[in-house]
Amino acid sequence: MSDTHSNQPDLHKKEAHEEVESQTAAAAATDAAASAAPGPASPLAAMDPKKLAELLKNPTASLQLQPQTDWIYGALGAAAGVVGFVLWNWLFQEAIKTKLGIFGAWGGLAIGNLFGVSVPAKFLLLGLFSIVLLAGSLTLIGNWRGARKRDWREAAAYLGGTQWLFGAAWIVSGLLAFVSLQLSMLLGLFLLLVNLVLLVGLAQDLHEVGRERKFLYITYSLAAYSLLFYLITSILA
Template identity: 35%
Template sequence: MEPKNNHAFTEVTDSLKQVERNRLIALLRNPLASLHLTAKEWIYGALGLAASFVGYLIWVLILGKKITGFIYSAIPFGGLFAPNSLTFAIFSRMFLLGLLSLVALLGALWLAGWWRSGTQPAWKLFVIRIGGIQYIAGAGFLLSGLLSFHFTLSMLTLIITLLTTLALSLQGGLEASGISKEKTASYLIAAITLYLILTGVFAKLIL
């Protein structure tokens, strides 16, 4: 068991050493370029998913602190007791929600693609290519957090990020699954419906 773990660790470290900064920037500028990633370039898909998740967590921490501070400042002497950060219970729930939301997105796109294309997409390559689209989500979450000093602007950035990421992911799933134009509408409806259902179920279980 240990040799396998060492081999996996070595593979990850070697792949990280080969990551090109220009390639990351290119994926951020043109997320759908990830559809050309190969199985050997899996690290770019993994880093895209990680970037999205880390950006989300940073947004949770920054905005959560702002909201908590605002609530306590509205209470007489509340500023003296305001926590410096989110409680572990809240953060852990948001952590799980963000993680499972990514799982729900990948699962919904994969299942909808399988249904409408009639063939089962190679899930590893599918995850790699959809993962490479998510860099823009990480950047958007981070920007929304940095703009938290202006609540309206921060929320606007967040909404743009979520809608843009969903639209790009749907387009990516469409092309990665090889859906014909005649089945595009039903694919989009199925993918969005599945995503909302899965996210709702996960949110209900966690929150």
């Protein structure tokens, strides 16, 4: 056998080794470039307007969110719901003042003095505590009575993400008060009822609560929420 033929296996091994080293170096360079690339400055910068638009159209689109990265949509959605609820109450009171004139202004001042804080500030605190306590109660009781446990990111994304539409709808309801106080109140109460039913039903599915446990799940969750909310309102009053 000639030397040329005897050296061929070594040459093939050398070429294969060099190819592997080349691929490894390329992969390392790619990883280094990816790690060196600047990420988003904040979760807000990574928000997708399309996802936000979808949440505004359909609250249950929150189920499509990825909790580990999209929880910010839920957190801001809950905030939007609270702000919308506060604006509805404030606009409703302003509409009353407009219709009643100076007597309405005196009434608003008397209410503010009674609670010790401005009415919008009180509603802001109540709205904030309400959504946090409701989501917290549904999650804690769901982790206890349901077949599947959820962490705070999942609760924020899935439950909080439903509130974008309600926040916008409450603002519309508040503006409607300048046309008709009755229609504004009816729409506002309708939104509260639908919101409660949606959140409870959604939480049941997320925690995979069995049919035989649904009644107790709803009872325990709303009882815990009502008790905690009562304690908060007692402190703020």
